[in-house]
Amino acid sequence: MFHPLYLRRLVISLIVFVGGLASLFISGGSSAGASNLVVNPSNDGDLAAVQQKVAHALEARWQLMIDPQVNVKQFYDPSVSEQEESQERAYVRRHYLEPAYRAGFRYTNVEIHPVFESVEINGKMAKVRALVSVEYESVFPGSNESVITKEANIPYSATLIKRDGDWLIVGMNYQDTYSKRGQENVRKVGASGSETPPISIAGGDVVIQGFYTYYSRQGAVNYANRWWNGRNPKYRSFSNDCANFVSQSFYEGGSARQAWAEPYVWWYNAKGTSGTGDDAWTYSWSVAHDQAYHLSRNNETDEHRGTYVSRATDLQLGDSIYYDFDGDGILDHSAIVVEIRNGQPYVNYHTNDTYHRYWDLGAKTTRFLHVTDYYWVN
Missing domain, CATH: 3.10.450 (Nuclear Transport Factor 2; Chain: A,)
Known part of the structure; x- marks a missing residue:
C-alpha cells in the first residue's frame, strides 16, 4: 500500500x-x-x-x-x-x-x-x-x-x-557522475611562465609597483547561482563538470587571479577564439583533486589560493569543499559555498547540477578550503 x-x-x-x-x-x-x-x-x-x-x-x-x-x-x-x-x-x-x-x-x-x-x-x-x-x-x-x-x-x-x-x-x-582524477578528458598544458613585474628606478632604489586584488565572495556566489543548472558558452563543458564550475565561479564571479607560474598552476586559456575547440586548461582548473591540491599549496602572493580549515563552520561564502566518496585518498568532487544558514554552509555544484544543498554529502572524507580574501599583485 x-x-x-x-x-x-x-x-x-x-x-x-x-x-x-x-x-x-x-x-x-x-x-x-x-x-x-x-x-x-x-x-x-x-x-x-x-x-x-x-x-x-x-x-x-x-x-x-x-x-x-x-x-x-x-x-x-x-x-x-x-x-x-x-x-x-x-x-x-x-x-x-x-x-x-x-x-x-x-x-x-x-x-x-x-x-x-x-x-x-x-x-x-x-x-x-x-x-x-x-x-x-x-x-x-x-x-x-x-x-x-x-x-x-x-x-x-x-x-x-x-x-x-x-x-x-x-x-x-x-549513473554516478562524480569522476576520479584521470577519468576526465582534459589537457594539462605547461605554464607560459611568470610575467616580469614592472619596476621603476627612483633615487637608485628599485621600487616594485603593484596593487591589492580582492576576492569577491558575493560575486562568486552570484555566478554559481546564475549557472548552477547551465553552462557558460565561454568555457568547455565537461561530462564531469564540478571543478570546472567551481573554477569559473572563482574567476568569473569572484575575480580571482589565475595562477600561471609552475608548479601550482590554475588557469584556462580560451586563446581568443570564438569557439572552445582549441581551448587549453590545467588539471587544477577542471579536476577536483588537482584543484584542491594546487590551490591549498600555492604560496605565491599574486595568485588565487586557499587554506584548509578543520570544520565546515569555518567556511565563508565563496569557499570550496572537496569530497572523497570511497575513502581512497582521491578527491572526487568539488562544490562552492553559496549560503550560510544556522552556521552551516550550503553549496552549489555541477554534475549532477545542484542548487543550495547542505554541504555534507555523505562522503568518507571531506576537505574544506578557505579562499584567500586578498593578495598583493606585482
Whole structure:
C-alpha cells in the first residue's frame, strides 16, 4: 500500500501522456521526442505502463527521504527486490538522512520530475533512460523558514520484464557522475611562465609597483547561482563538470587571479577564439583533486589560493569543499559555498547540477578550503 502523503504527491506530480509521447516537464528541460520511444507496434499500451512503473519507482525512492516506510520493493521483480530496496535505502541513508541527522534538520517535502529520454520495448523486455530533476525542502527545528534544494538532470537507466501482464523492474541504475582524477578528458598544458613585474628606478632604489586584488565572495556566489543548472558558452563543458564550475565561479564571479607560474598552476586559456575547440586548461582548473591540491599549496602572493580549515563552520561564502566518496585518498568532487544558514554552509555544484544543498554529502572524507580574501599583485 502507498503511504497517503506519497499518493497525494504522486497524483499531483505524475502526469503521463499516452499515445507515442510520455514525459514530465521540468523548468529548463524538454520532453523526450517520439523518435526516442521505440515500442513494439503490436502492443503500444506497454509504453504507458513501462513509464508509469519507472516513474512510481523513482517517486518511492526519493520519498524515502521523508517516509522510511515507503514500499520500494513493489516495483521490482521478486528476484531482485530485496537487493534493490537495500541499495536504495542505504544510499538515501548515507547521503541524505545521516547528514541531516548530524546537522539537526529534517526533510519535509520532495517532488520529482522525470523526463524520459528513451524507452525501448522488445516483447517482454524494456529498457528506459530518464533524466530526473528533484526539488526538496528541509527545515531546522525552531525555524519557520524552509531551505529549497534542487538537483537537476540526474541520469537513470532501468531494465524491466513483463510477468503475468505486469511490468516489473529488474535493474535500476543511477549513473554516478562524480569522476576520479584521470577519468576526465582534459589537457594539462605547461605554464607560459611568470610575467616580469614592472619596476621603476627612483633615487637608485628599485621600487616594485603593484596593487591589492580582492576576492569577491558575493560575486562568486552570484555566478554559481546564475549557472548552477547551465553552462557558460565561454568555457568547455565537461561530462564531469564540478571543478570546472567551481573554477569559473572563482574567476568569473569572484575575480580571482589565475595562477600561471609552475608548479601550482590554475588557469584556462580560451586563446581568443570564438569557439572552445582549441581551448587549453590545467588539471587544477577542471579536476577536483588537482584543484584542491594546487590551490591549498600555492604560496605565491599574486595568485588565487586557499587554506584548509578543520570544520565546515569555518567556511565563508565563496569557499570550496572537496569530497572523497570511497575513502581512497582521491578527491572526487568539488562544490562552492553559496549560503550560510544556522552556521552551516550550503553549496552549489555541477554534475549532477545542484542548487543550495547542505554541504555534507555523505562522503568518507571531506576537505574544506578557505579562499584567500586578498593578495598583493606585482
